[in-house]
Amino acid sequence: MTSLQTRAATVEARGAPGRVPTARRPRRWRGWAGGAAALAVVALASTFITYGLGALGDANPAAAVLGETATPADIARMSHEFGLDRPFLEQYVTWLGHALTGDLGRSWFTQIPVAESIAERLPVDLSITGLAVLIAVLAGGAAGIGAAVSNGGRFDRIVTAVCALASTLPAFVAGIGLIVVFAVIVPVFPSGGYVPPGEDPVQWLRLITLPAVALSLDTAADLARQLRTGLVAALRENYVTGAVVRGLPARRVLLRHALRNAAGPAITVLGVHIPRLIGGAVVTEAVFALPGLGQLTGEAALKHDVPVVQGALLATIALVLVSNLVVNGVVARLRGAR
Structure with a gap:
């Protein structure tokens, strides 16, 4: 059903809330299974591309770590320690297996675990995006x-102009x-920096407000334009007219x-x-001097620290996939509630 007209008629006739027929539940489960399978394929392809981009780089990480005085034997030994002398697919499968755990x-330069570095920086991006x-x-x-x-x-005209x-x-x-x-002109918020919410919640909120607004x-x-278009069409439907005729409050008809x-x-x-918000948070970090994933990835890319870049990209991919899964679940819930 694409509207509440049939459901409203059912409520009037039976005096009970509308229920989703049992015959439709397997279809919903098939939809969830198909969506999960599609996300799994996208995740696998994304990790393969992410690892492949790092492997295709022309920089020699072993030589970069050891410096200009390194001998070919030292570089070969370091490459073996990094696992760079193995076939590409073997490297990818090993990396993916470790990433799943x-x-x-x-990091090739600091020897700090990549997961630890991401865990320190990720709250900044999550704060701004949230x-x-x-x-x-x-x-x-x-x-x-x-x-x-x-x-x-x-x-309506003001909203349309502002949204444009x-x-x-x-x-x-x-x-x-x-x-x-x-x-600067009206110094209400700081221009940059970051404080964890555990240290100073008020200052944390002040520091992330301007980046989040931008x-x-x-x-x-x-969102405003889409919601306006959908509501204008919905308010013209027969079930809305019927609800108004039955004497339901206008606010209930509109909101419920x-x-x-x-x-x-x-x-x-x-x-x-x-996904744009997550990517935009990385760009916004540079404007507001925030120590997030964008800064971490940029510094690692300049040094050709491939594990850090790959880990940051993998974390971003995971955030995008999880957010899409949540949004799909909310949309399915709304459709099932009709």
């Missing part, structure tokens, strides 16, 4: 609902503008009935933006 190897998603959902959701309610009115501007503004440009306004603008704009149907495409749009 949480062992991403060690707050950006929250801001996008709250701001975009409120703007989209308000624009749909005042369809064709002044607020926000969607064309890159995150780093928005970040620079926010620093100028809120850290990162959330594009997502909030697309129309919004449930319109939220699916909007959540799908949010799922599309989450």
